[in-house]
Amino acid sequence: MQRLDAIDETSYLSVPNAPVYRKIMRCFYREYEKMHFQLYREDLYELLKNEEEFTDYTIQQLDLDLAALVKWKNLTPIQDPGRVYTIADYKNKQYRYTMSEYAVEIERLTVRLENIFLESGSLSTNFFVRLEKSLEDVERMEHAGLKEVNEWWNLLQEDFKRPNQNYQDYLRDFYSGKADRLMKSVEFVLHKDKFIRYLNEFVQELQHHSRRIEQLLRRSREQMGAVVLERVVQSELDIPHAVLEFRSNAEPTIRENVTGKWNSLLRWFLDSEQQECEAKRVLCITNEVIRNIIQNAALIVQMQNWGISRKEDYRKFLDLFLECENLEEAHRLSAHVFGIQQVRHFRTNAPRESDAINESVYREEPVEYLLKPHTRSYRGKKDRTGFADRTMEKMIQREQYLRLASQQKEIVLRYIKDRKIVFSEITDIVTESTRNIFLQWIAQAHMNSEQKGRTEYGQEYRLIRGEGSCVLRCEDGNLTMPAYIMEFDNGYG
DSSP states (O other), rough: OOOOOOGGGGGTSSSSTHHHHHHHHHHHHHHHTTTEEEEEEEHHHHHHHHHHGTTTTOOHHHHHHHHHHHHHHHHEEOOGGGGOSSSHHHTOOEEEOOOEHHHHHHHHHHHHHOOOOOOOOOHHHHHHHHHHHHHTTTTGSSSOOOOHHHHHHHHHHHHHHHHHHHHHHHHGGGGGGHHHHHHHHHGGGGHHHHHHHHHHHHHHHHHHHHHHHHHHHHHHHIIIIIIIHHHHHHHHHHSOOOOGGGOOOOOHHHHHHHHHHHHHHOOOOOOSSSOOOOHHHHHHHHHHHHHHHHHHHHHHHHHEEEEEEEHHHHHHHHHHHHHHSSHHHHHHHHHHHHOOGOOOOOOOOOOOOOTTOOOGGGOOOOOOOOOOOTTOOOOOOOOOOOOOOOOOHHHHHHHHHHHHHHHHHHHHHOOOBTTEEEEGOOOOOOOOHHHHHHHHHHHHHTTTTOOOOTTSSEEEEEEEEEEEEEEEEETTTTEEEEEEEEESHHHHH
């Protein structure tokens, strides 16, 4: 199982004092490239003092920073007994420092990240040609020496890895936000043909070489799995490494690595039952990029045409419109100028003389609409005329309402007999307003846990549900309801 623990060697990249640590490691890496694998702290201190940021930097601070980098396993201290001249020097333990393997790879990564925008991918197909030639030598590798097999395998993997990385880096730029904005700019129209031609050539070459490589892989798949891959593993084990010599289980790791690289090569050019090969996916992505370039260029040209002033053209069209002899000729001229795409439909609430859907709008009578500005500061004109005195009308309405309420009260209270209203015994035809009052009283009693209520006339009552149901005859129909009984505290009748 692969170890997924935290990598202590990367700690110096994100701590608060990261700029100082990174500068120290960068000095080690520059010297490492010059084949100076070990540095004394005094040599490192002289390199740092040449930088403007380290003018106030002391040797004591350097000792603390070196100790931290040693703790994170970025540097390996090696005691130098040859420089011990006194007991004090022996106690101070003069060290030489060298970079660990992890630290070298991390610095290489940081340098590449700093220059990632200076490097650009390409869609060169020369690697596919070299890949074909390497696959054609599979049969010869069965009897070749281990050194030649190892060189052939490394060349094969390099020719496979380079185009894979190059196309990813190149096509990735087209899906970035910066490239998307650039493709929608006017300047991009001048270069679109160059991009399209470059991508089309890559698609054609990839189609040609991928079919050839697919045939070679199908022909050599069994041979590679049976003999050649085993010789590749033996060639890797035949190379002496200072670290691998002390590891007895190096063969499974190397075998897994070789088999994984070969399977990756197969998946890139051969379809599987689960998914199609990577080569076909690259073709689809490239065709999509070409289609987006063409669409963006067309939109840019169209937007440029929209910005052209057509003042003189419209003036000429107005003169032609005035010269039209009839309405039909004016219709044709309008269609020629504006087109069907510019039609706008308006819906109004004005009454029409005819409801026919096929009736032409030109036969309708014109209607005037008051348009108001769509601004917040607009305020309509207020009518400053006075208001009429309606005191008399209010008094008449009030008297009429009180009279109707008094009549309704007499009608409702007439149904109370022996302090009760028995709905099953009502045989008269009840008015609509009376029925609504009865239902309101019943609903009010149901809202009380004791089934009690009070009428708008001041009487308190209790609602009792009798057995069965009854029919209340009303002016607008019959109402079937439970046989309710209302008992009033204040008796009537």
